[in-house]
Amino acid sequence: MKTKCLIIDDEPLACALIANYVSKIPQLEVLAICHNALEAFEILKVKRVDLLFLDIQMPTLTGIDFLKSLSNTPKVILTTAYREYALESYELEVLDYLLKPIPFERFFQAIDKYFKSVSTQSLKTSHIDPSKEAPNYLQVNMNKKHHRVLFNDIIYAESLKDYVRIHTSEEAITTKEKISVFESMLPPFFIRTHRSYIVNSKKITAFTNQDIELGNIEIPIGISYKHRVFELLKRS
Structure with a gap:
């Protein structure tokens, strides 16, 4: 079963980059792309989401505030251009904190953390060859x-x-x-x-x-x- 990913970012280019990276790893798939936290909240109410790629600075509701509002939170990888939120994000037990612009190698490290955290037996890091994914x-x-x-x-x-x-x-x-x-x-x-x-x-x-x-x-x-x-x- 593939890992269902939800991308939440108000920047279309940032969403496209993460979606492209997700497409390089067969065990992942993009369930949906949201441009604000309120859209994401509606999806989380009706669909199973395994992994969130969440921006912090967004209109109406920040990524941090969105996380705090959730009662049943999927695994979360933060994607942001602002390193000053790192400490607060780790207090919320996010998996990783990716600073934009995000190179594939760094994205891959975060995905490795995800699979280790859920102890997925169907996928081991050795099955993914980073040299093929990142020429x-x-x-x-x-x-x-x-x-x-x-x-x-x-x-x-x-x-x-x-x-x-x-x-x-x-x-x-x-x-x-x-x-x-x-x-x-x-x-x-x-x-x-x-x-x-x-x-x-x-x-x-x-x-x-x-x-x-x-x-x-x-x-x-x-x-x-x-x-x-x-x-x-x-x-x-």
């Missing part, structure tokens, strides 16, 4: 051609309004995509340093409080990104 390349379109770009070859990417320019050691490829969507497709070793820039942490040669150096290339660190950038740099 080591990105496929993008430029000038009506499909380009396969290895993650390890990317030095950095920059936003050009509705386009992203991907810089590698060999070439620069420009594709029509919002940088926030492009960021969600990248593995965890990529770091968003600025509203317009994402860098490959493996290529960093030096950094200061203001910028990151990738060889002879300098990439600025935005004020609102500093805390997260330096946290990620410490881990890497």
